[in-house]
Amino acid sequence: MLKLSDFIPLTMLREGETGVVVDIQSGVNARGKLLSMGITPGVRVRMIKSRKPGPVIIGIGSSKIALGWGIASKIIVRRE
Numbered sequence: 032m033l034k035l036s037d038f039i040p041l042t043m044l045r046e047g048e049t050g051v052v053v054d055i056q057s058g059v060n061a062r063g064k065l066l067s068m069g070i071t072p073g074v075r076v077r078m079i080k081s082r083k084p085g086p087v088i089i090g091i092g093s094s095k096i097a098l099g100w101g102i103a104s105k106i107i108v109r110r111e
Contacts, residue, residue: 041098041106042087044078050108051075057105068096070106 044050052074055062069091070076077090087103089096098106 040104054107
């Protein structure tokens, strides 16, 4: 059974952990940019590097994507 604590901002994943995107809580422009990069609800992401306040680097499949801390914190994931 899922709990509310299972849903966290992407920035809370530890390096090496994976999660599934469940929501993007941002404005239309930022959301569109994330969607165009393949960051969509249902996609599995792997945290490669996360050091506040610097960039977050995630893996989706064989691709690596760097995001600013602010936008990464608006991506809600379910930790696996």
